Amino acid sequence: MKIAFYGSSLLSAYWNGAATYYRGMLRALSARGYDITFYEPDVYDRQKNRDIDPPDWCRVVVYEGTIEALKAVAEEARHADIVIKASGVGFEDNLLLTEVLRHAPEHALRIFWDVDAPATLAELRADPGHPLRQALDTLDLVLTYGGGDPVIRAYRELGAVDCVPIYNALDPQTHHPVAPDQRFAGDLGFLGNRLPDREARVDEFFLIPAIRNPYQKFLLGGSGWGDKVMATNVNYIGHVGTADHNAFNVTPKAVLNISRSNMAETGFSPATRVFEAAGAGACLITDYWEGIPQFFAPDLEILVARDGHDVSDILDSLTTERAREIGAAALRRVLAEHTYDHRAEEADRVFRSARRRQVEAAE
Known part of the structure; x- marks a missing residue:
């Protein structure tokens, strides 16, 4: 047809x-x-x-x-x-x-x-x-x-x-595990353009936790953030081309998904970056939205934060070994059910x- x-x-x-x-x-x-x-x-x-x-x-x-x-x-x-x-x-x-x-x-x-x-x-x-x-x-x-x-x-x-x-x-031909790239080294990475209905949530889930966790390195990718006031431990790298998304996802200890406010309120709206990160074998922390267990098992295949304090607490206790285990479990799940x-x-x-x-x- x-x-x-x-x-x-x-x-x-x-x-x-x-x-x-x-x-x-x-x-x-x-x-x-x-x-x-x-x-x-x-x-x-x-x-x-x-x-x-x-x-x-x-x-x-x-x-x-x-x-x-x-x-x-x-x-x-x-x-x-x-x-x-x-x-x-x-x-x-x-x-x-x-x-x-x-x-x-x-x-x-x-x-x-x-x-x-x-x-x-x-x-x-x-x-x-x-x-x-x-x-x-x-x-x-x-x-x-x-x-x-x-x-x-x-x-x-x-x-x-x-x-x-x-x-x-997930499109496994496009998003898949790759070798880490030191350009994207850090403890927590977030990739997203600056949008009016997301900015307050980026403050809450990413930029404020960066202030609370001064000894950890935060990595921010995406367009429009150049004039945003940030803590000194936030490395803003600007637009990240799609060819670098796998390396961006797999290199930090964990990456963060922050839904737009209306998507979070609606629920059952996993962003493409959720599956991209899982496809790279990344340890993903997501903001809470209704329906997450339909796609990934919380604490086993994905980590869920209801606010910025949760993000800080997760980072304080997250070991590299556990992050790798979560990323590997997410990769298995996405390949089995969500391509x-x-x-x-x-x-x-x-x-x-x-x-x-x-x-x-x-x-």
Whole structure:
């Protein structure tokens, strides 16, 4: 089956947190026989900061950030069996949704794939006339990369025919154990761009513990933190390219996951970095969110901190040997249950089920 997928970017992870998810999912779906074309706009300097070449498992069409170019690529939906519009494309999202659905053939599955359900649902609740909210009952399916039962219920209450989470996962070809790199040496590393809805939590879970643990070395990677006041034991290294993520994850004694506030409140929303770290065999400390045991066993495969004091306490007692044991256990778990091959199998099953419903409704 042919998929026309309209998303933010497959070729660039620059200010594009969905890149890892798209790459892992689409590569695994391609391996299952899907013929995929990914359409991405040339915006936010992403094309100047590509970190992969166009892959052989997916055709990529980059279009100019103009209305004319958007309408031209939206017309290509007419050739597809599955038409997918993702959230957060970054250029005229509402118009793109309207145009893509207008050109999707009658036989095609029409899917909205939400890579930031808490933010999207907040928009829909605030605006009854939102184009996506108006279109929900015309879609065959809403997929999300997180959220669990609260998100499923919310989408159904707003009119979606069905909503199914297809969670983040690991692409073992991209994220895997590597040798440590002394550029990333430290006791605790955190990798994340500076975002308004995450900054206060970074203060709480990372920067304040750095003050409380002055004899330990903290490593901060990501864009936008240059003018942030930090303790002298925090080494800020700026943007870390995807090619260095494995080394960043595996070199410090432990790495930290800090969810955006709305993701933490929603729960069942493991970020891609959770699986990236596990895939590298890293010892991961995560902030608390509901649903963690569905993915990793606390204290055995992951360490959980409810606040900055917990982070400090964990670091005080964490030995190198225990950190390695936790990282090894997390790697075993993620390879056994949480790869994109597992997710693609689930997505394939969901597509086929939606197709059956579509055929039955037409009879």
